Amino acid sequence: MADLPDPADSVAAVFREEYGRAVSVVLRTTRDLGLAEEAVQEAFAAAAEHWPAEGLPEQPGAWIITTARRRAVDRFRRDAARGEKEAQAALVRTEAEPEPDVFGDDRLKLLFACCHPALSMPARVALALRVLGGLTTAQIASAFLVPEATMGQRISRAKAKIRDAAIPYRVPSATELPERLSGVLAVVYLIYNEGYSAGLGAPAERSGLCAEALRLARTASRLLPEEPEAAGLLALLVLSESRRPARSGAGGSLIPLGSQDRALWVPELIAEGLAIVRRCLKLGRLGPYQLQAAIQAVHSVASSADQTDWGRIVRLYDLLLAAAPSPIVRLNRAVAVAEVEGPGAALVLIDALGLRGYHVYHAVRADLLRRLGRVDEAADEYSEAARLAPSVGERTLLEARRRALGSP
Structure with a gap:
């Protein structure tokens, strides 16, 4: 039984x-x-x-x-x-x-209410993640790389402002939509990321967040067909979702992009995402989500990891840095630089970012040190990355890589 x-x-x-x-x-x-x-x-x-x-x-x-x-x-x-x-x-x-x-579709109304322009952008995103995604304050703080207490205050102030200013609960008029779009897209993006990362090691646990983010992205794209960033976000999520069947192994361990079985990627989703990216590129109004989708498109068309056009990816990251500079974008660009100029050049770049305490930074640094033959330092970085990793799947991968180095 x-x-x-x-x-x-x-x-x-x-x-x-x-x-x-x-x-x-x-x-x-x-x-x-x-x-x-x-x-x-x-x-x-x-x-x-x-x-x-x-x-x-x-x-x-x-x-x-x-x-x-x-x-x-x-x-x-x-x-x-x-x-x-x-x-x-x-x-x-x-x-x-x-x-x-x-x-x-009341959730769409709630999303637009949370993204009212009277609220600061960080407050809009944090509040919507709390009330729409059901995420804890600690989870949201982790996504923003800020202390939990700071995020709690931010959310409380946003709720109070909505109440005191009597911000209406409704879908805005067509003329109001564009000014709220950036907040709405940021929320959808972070909801998807939370479901995508939390699913590692427990595939069914938060898959509903990914499905909800995709639904909202499709709705936003239909609602604002002339806004290329709405289409760009949809393409980004669709292309990311196309790799879901290949990204986890036995026990939910994360399988990195370069090691995935590409035969498991979903061709229908890849075709949909590529078609959206092509339409966006023709419009010539590139924004951060379109550029991220274009980067994912380059990965999606490569028949193997060795065939990836890393030079093109570096150039796309250069455009992304001009449009939306951040330490995380610089970190991701450094990963591509390592494939073009070597791990030494990439290590110089990431050591200037000030991202200690962020598990991906330590994981990337560990890989670069391993490739440079600096095994003792690589082992320490893998251990730190595993300690900080938020999901079981990521910890499993990082601990396995640490063990593969032997006992320095």
Whole structure:
């Protein structure tokens, strides 16, 4: 007899899949993002209490939404009884409204609400990742390379500003969309990255984040067909997704791009991504997501790692640095430089970046040192990269590379 799923695991799985949608639907009722989040969190607490005894409901997402709306309405009733006018008005509105269509695209509305131009760009992205992606403050802080306390303050201030400025919960008009686009695309990109990296070692755990990011990217591209960066992000995600079947091995260990079995790449997704990249290049309005997609396209058309046009990739990274300079872009460019000019040239570049404490930096530095024959230093860097790596799959790979060096 197969083992029954752990009720706690079921609640956690529903949380990952439904949290953002639940918050967005309950926000219709509350018009208060903080209160909507509180109601949904209370609903999940109730689920953790009731589901182990009663079993998983047939539609767990609908159960969460219904429970959360009831908690919100109860809150309004208590406040209305105390004579609070806002709560009285909200209660009247709530009781007059029909049940929401939980299958509608409310998450898109929530995404645009979080990306209001009244908020700073970092606050827009962080808030949307919290309420739409269901990510913890610690996960978001890690994505931004800032302390958790700093990120917590940033998110709290953003919620307060949305509440105090009465920022509306709606999809903006056509004339408002472009000014919010950069924030929306940044959120979609980071949601995908979180699902993509967290899936290593636990492939089913956060695959819903990748699917949601792809859905949102397609929606944004359809909504703004004249915006090449929306198309560029879609191409970037599609090309990344095309390699998913080849990127993990036994036990969920990460298989680096150069070692992947390219026969496992999904040709339909590659064809779709390449077609979008070609359309973007013809427009001549290149932005960061289009350039990243173009870099992925170069990898996708190479029949093997040895056939990769690394010189072209370096040139594309030069354009990307001009459009969106950052230490992470410089680190990735250095990886390409190592294939063109050798590991010594690349090591000089990355040692000037100041990225100690970032696991990818240590992993790249370890590979360069190994290629230079500096085995003792490479072993130390692999150990540090493994210690900092956020996923089981990455740690497994890095520890294996450390062991392959022997015992310096």
